[in-house]
Amino acid sequence: MSCPKSQNASMVEESSQLDEAVAYVAEEGFFASVEPIGQVEWEALCTDHDTWLESSVRFHGPVGGALRCRLPLALARELVSAFLGMETGELPPTDPLVQDLTGELANMVCGRWLTRTQGQVFDLEHPIVESVPDGHCAGWSRYAANGVPLAIELAVEGR
Amino acid sequence: MKPLNCLIVDDSSVMRRMVRRTMELSEVPLGQVHEANNGREALDLLATTSVDVLFTDINMPVMNGPDLLRALAKQPDAVRARVVISTDGSEARRAEVVGLNVDWYLEKPLRPEVMRDVLSKVAERVHG
Secondary structure (H helix, E strand, C coil), X not given: CCCHHHHHHHHHHHHHHHXXXXXXXXXXXXXXXXXXXXXXHHHHHHCCCCCEEEEEEEEEXXXXXXXXXXXXXXXXXXXXXXXXXXXXXXXXXXXXHHHHHHHHHHHHHHHHHHHHHCCCCCEECCCEEEEXXXXXXXXXXXXXXXXXXXXXXXXXXXX | CCCEEEEEECCCHHHHHHHHHHHXXXXXXXXXXXXXXXXXXXXXXXXXXXXXXXXXXXXXXXXXXXXXXXXXXXXXXXXXXXXXXECCCCHHHHHHCCCCCCCEEEECCCCHHHHHHHHHHHHHHHHC
16 A cells, blocks of 8 residues: 555656656647746736637546646647647637647647556547636646646546 | 658548648658548548558547558558557557558657658658
């Protein structure tokens, strides 16, 4: 049985591995700079945004769970533009590519995390993307991506 | 140099666009670049179309990547090079496609320089 100290160490390691996955995908896929931030900075960054998207992807394998990403529409448009080599203004906010990219972001972060931490075969469900009213996400890992808020929640079943 | 005809198989339109863009950045001459949503669509297209290199995702509805590669393994001349592009880079997943004539296994997100290396090697193979 794990003692609280080793549980804490495991949670810190898991958080660090998630940070690595987010930074890798953002930098390699979207040429975006990502850094973890705290609550105060998060709230300050959120004030500039009133339209948010959330993508979630469920995974099944030796362990099951889900990863969710929450980000302003403005960041989704910026990332898809960088991803495809377009100017941000070229892409209408309602373009299906924006939703698709938001789903792929969750898919790639989840895949990277699973590959680096589990090393076994997992099945990832098709990502689900929806609009959400705000950036409220207590307990999630929070980041600034090119100075714009991005939150990730990783939930592993049975913990 | 004869341009390469390519097929991108992925259920995500944005990933297909991204793969196409990295191909265009490679500076390797490209001919027709076809797209399919899943393995079934890819097989239908390959029945009537000549393709030099296939890029396929793993997780797709209708027919997934390993099933597509399994079907193509019975047709060694259908495509000159077969490339998997997946979010899942685990050794266990890679082992699933061993024996299915896969030439390269790449992880998403895909770096342009990796695509350039792959296409250059495919071009060398095709032009022998």
